[in-house]
Structure formats: C-alpha cells, structure tokens
Amino acid sequence: MAANTKNALNRMKFEVASQVGVNLKDGYNGDLPASQAGKVGGNMVKKMINDAKNMMS
Secondary structure, three states: OOHHHHHHHHHHHHHHHHHHOOOOOOOOOOOOOHHHHHHHHHHHHHHHHHHHHHHHO
16 A cells, blocks of 8 residues: 555544544554444445545535
8 A cells, every 4th residue: 555545544533533533543443442443434434435426425
C-alpha cells in the first residue's frame, strides 16, 4: 500500500472514531472492545462507499 494511501486511511480512521465517540490513541489499539473497533471499521466502509458514489455521479 502506498504511503499516501496509508496516511489517508489512518486520518480517516481517527476522524470516524471521533465522530462515533471511540477514543483511539496513536499506536496500539488492540485493547478496544470488538464493538467499538467494528463501529469504526463499519463507518469507514460506509464513508468510502458514499465517497465512491459521489465521485460516480
């Protein structure tokens, strides 16, 4: 994965986590409950799908 893409996804992860009320920290976040990690991941996917739809229209 290109460094730019990795950085963009990382920024999106922190942005989405903030929006859904999940407190992420830099580095290891393996201590998060699965429900919180899933909330962040699921909302990231929703955002990527909406962005792709907007680009196509």
